Amino acid sequence: MLDDDADELPAATLCHLVDGDDDDQPSGEDGRPAHDETLLIRKKRGVGSGQWVGPGGKVEPGETPRQCVVREVREEVGIDVLDPEKAGVFVYRSDDWDAVVHVFRATEYAGTPEETEEADPAWFPVDDLPLSEMWQTDREWLPVVLDGGTFRGRFVYSDGEPADVDVTFGVDVRDN
Ligand SMILES: COc1nc(N)nc2c1ncn2[C@H]1C[C@H](O)[C@@H](COP(=O)(O)OP(=O)(O)OP(=O)(O)O)O1
Numbered sequence: 001m002l003d004d005d006a007d008e009l010p011a012a013t014l015c016h017l018v019d020g021d022d023d024d025q026p027s028g029e030d031g032r033p034a035h036d037e038t039l040l041i042r043k044k045r046g047v048g049s050g051q052w053v054g055p056g057g058k059v060e061p062g063e064t065p066r067q068c069v070v071r072e073v074r075e076e077v078g079i080d081v082l083d084p085e086k087a088g089v090f091v092y093r094s095d096d097w098d099a100v101v102h103v104f105r106a107t108e109y110a111g112t113p114e115e116t117e118e119a120d121p122a123w124f125p126v127d128d129l130p131l132s133e134m135w136q137t138d139r140e141w142l143p144v145v146l147d148g149g150t151f152r153g154r155f156v157y158s159d160g161e162p163a164d165v166d167v168t169f170g171v172d173v174r175d176n
Helices: 065-077 138-146
Strands: 011-019 037-043 085-093 098-106 119-125 151-158 161-169
Touching (some): 037 065, 085 138, 098 138, 138 161
Parallel strands (some): 011 098
Antiparallel strands (some): 011 037, 037 119, 085 098, 151 161
16 A cells, blocks of 8 residues: 555654543633544645644654654644554655655643644534645545544645545554
8 A cells, every 4th residue: 555665755744633521611611622623733834834734744863753743743733742643654745745644643632732833723623624725635534533543545646636546444553
């Protein structure tokens, strides 16, 4: 499923945080969403800027994807993700950048998401995502990840549009 040279590609991460405190309070009154919402960012710069995406970024030398996703979420929205769990991995190929992207799901965090110079965060109901303002291929796998599933994929983009999409669900993605 992943390309033969996936291990040689630059690595990046995404975090999909799911929260819901089940106390029937409207979203925001206690600083936490009411039921099954996920944190997205309106990205201000970098790959995918202007779109709604999960927080994340490029893995730095000497860093594991899990260490990267914790650092990137802290840098982008000022919270500490406590339980990132690998939920997927995909190869992204485009006209100007190729990468292997490690996707994490998390449910525990400390702090309150805040706007930074990199990102503007907002909570969305998991069944009402802003899909028209997200990467087109997110609609293939994000609902599955938010529901606790796993996937492996290969997404080739040309001129900003998906040109070749291949996804497998229910795979073992445990590693780093
Ligand atoms: C289909 O392809 C993609 N889909 C989604 N949902 N996200 C993607 C895709 N390809 C790349 N990404 C994500 C993965 C990373 O979170 C970012 C790329 O990293 P970024 O440019 O944000 O890197 P930083 O280290 O944060 O930024 P600087 O380079 O500005 O330091 O895109």
